[in-house]
Amino acid sequence: MAEYTELQIDALREVANTGSGHAAGDLSEMLGHSFDISVPRAVVTDIEAAIDLLGGAGAEMSAVAIRVGGDVEAMLTALFSPDQAANLCMLLGIDAESEMGQSVLQEVGNVLACAYANVLAEMSGISFDVHPPDVLTDMLGSIVSSLVAATTMDIGSVLLIDSTIGVNDADARMSVLFVPFDDGIERLLEHLGVA
Amino acid sequence: MTQSTTQVRAVRIGEVQALEPGSVDRLVAVGLGSCLGVAVIDERSGACAMAHVFLPECPATGPKAGAGDGTYADRAIPALVERVMRAAAGARRSKLFAVVAGGSQMFGARPGNEVGTRNIEAVHAALQRAGIELRAHDVGGSRGRTMRVVGVHVGPPSVEVRVVGSEARVLWSAGANEDAMQQLAA
Numbered sequence: 108m109a110e111y112t113e114l115q116i117d118a119l120r121e122v123a124n125t126g127s128g129h130a131a132g133d134l135s136e137m138l139g140h141s142f143d144i145s146v147p148r149a150v151v152t153d154i155e156a157a158i159d160l161l162g163g164a165g166a167e168m169s170a171v172a173i174r175v176g177g178d179v180e181a182m183l184t185a186l187f188s189p190d191q192a193a194n195l196c197m198l199l200g201i202d203a204e205s206e207m208g209q210s211v212l213q214e215v216g217n218v219l220a221c222a223y224a225n226v227l228a229e230m231s232g233i234s235f236d237v238h239p240p241d242v243l244t245d246m247l248g249s250i251v252s253s254l255v256a257a258t259t260m261d262i263g264s265v266l267l268i269d270s271t272i273g274v275n276d277a278d279a280r281m282s283v284l285f286v287p288f289d290d291g292i293e294r295l296l297e298h299l300g301v302a
Numbered sequence: 303m304t305q306s307t308t309q310v311r312a313v314r315i316g317e318v319q320a321l322e323p324g325s326v327d328r329l330v331a332v333g334l335g336s337c338l339g340v341a342v343i344d345e346r347s348g349a350c351a352m353a354h355v356f357l358p359e360c361p362a363t364g365p366k367a368g369a370g371d372g373t374y375a376d377r378a379i380p381a382l383v384e385r386v387m388r389a390a391a392g393a394r395r396s397k398l399f400a401v402v403a404g405g406s407q408m409f410g411a412r413p414g415n416e417v418g419t420r421n422i423e424a425v426h427a428a429l430q431r432a433g434i435e436l437r438a439h440d441v442g443g444s445r446g447r448t449m450r451v452v453g454v455h456v457g458p459p460s461v462e463v464r465v466v467g468s469e470a471r472v473l474w475s476a477g478a479n480e481d482a483m484q485q486l487a488a
Contacts, residue, residue, distance in 0.1 A: 164333035241409045248333015249446025253408040256417040
């Protein structure tokens with residue numbers, strides 16, 4: 108993966124900002140709670156530093172991973188700690204361990220992916236497919252390294268766009284990673300007018 | 303016997319680390335998903351080297367060509383052999399063997415998600431090329447793993463694997479091997 112200019116990083120951050128903004132709006136409507144989003148950080152770093160930044164290789168996390176496809180391919184992954192997943196489900200009056208809890212997390216992931224797909228479509232004029240999500244609970248290192256190996260096939264410089272969505276209070280936050288596939292990022296930058 | 307303290311040393315993605323004979327250190331690769339932990343052990347001296355392999359093959363040219371020794375399976379195996387041979391003066395290539403864990407498919411079977419399987423194949427091929435026997439492995443599936451090489455004062459280290467939410471289990475150890483042999487003989 109090549110180096111990115113500050114302008115390009117800003118443009119990618121804007122995708123995440125708009126995407127998570129739409130997602131927060133959609134989640135508010137769907138679940139009837141107020142959501143807020145953080146200013147996303149877009150980081151180009153090596154993979155170990157990226158994993159450390161997100162909480163360390165051994166941290167247990169639930170992930171909802173979705174592939175967004177079209178002219179630009181990306182993996183969109185929502186990460187919750189077990190506590191955050193439980194809190195999110197509790198706010199919604201659902202037991203996280205139940206089948207309903209898992210399906211709510213899956214639905215939250217779906218809403219995120221669709222919001223990002225819509226934003227990408229608006230910005231580029233291309234329509235995107237949203238694939239069904241994989242929901243898994245595992246070590247953060249396993250999740251992120253596999254994600255990066257599958258998308259960018261690179262170890263030297265990893266592009267992670269991370270934004271946080273909060274529900275009512277800080278205890279139910281989730282981290283949203285947007286990782287474009289290596290061969291799609293140039294096209295994405297082109298569509299954003301900063302190639 | 304000299305008093306020695308145990309150090310836990312993380313083997314991070316793309317790294318290779320060695321265990322001297324008699325060292326009671328632990329080498330740990332945390333969060334192996336599609337990555338593979340590969341340990342090459344000299345049975346006689348107990349010397350060991352471990353890599354945290356990220357991808358199957360090193361590109362021939364370009365900016366990625368110079369990445370760390372352990373990053374690519376095809377480069378990691380020769381690097382491991384070299385490190386073990388360097389760690390123990392009396393090590394013999396013919397007495398080296400390998401223990402491998404990882405290579406799962408975290409995100410389901412879809413195109414682009416088969417890195418884990420390709421990593422397993424590439425490690426197998428590289429071990430074969432180097433003439434190293436694969437003694438034990440725990441690979442594939444959909445769960446992440448942590449692999450731990452536990453050094454002992456005398457003899458080869460043991461190798462443990464753990465997945466989230468379960469106890470660690472011994473993947474290979476000299477003792478367990480003898481037990482198995484005795485069971486076979488009985």
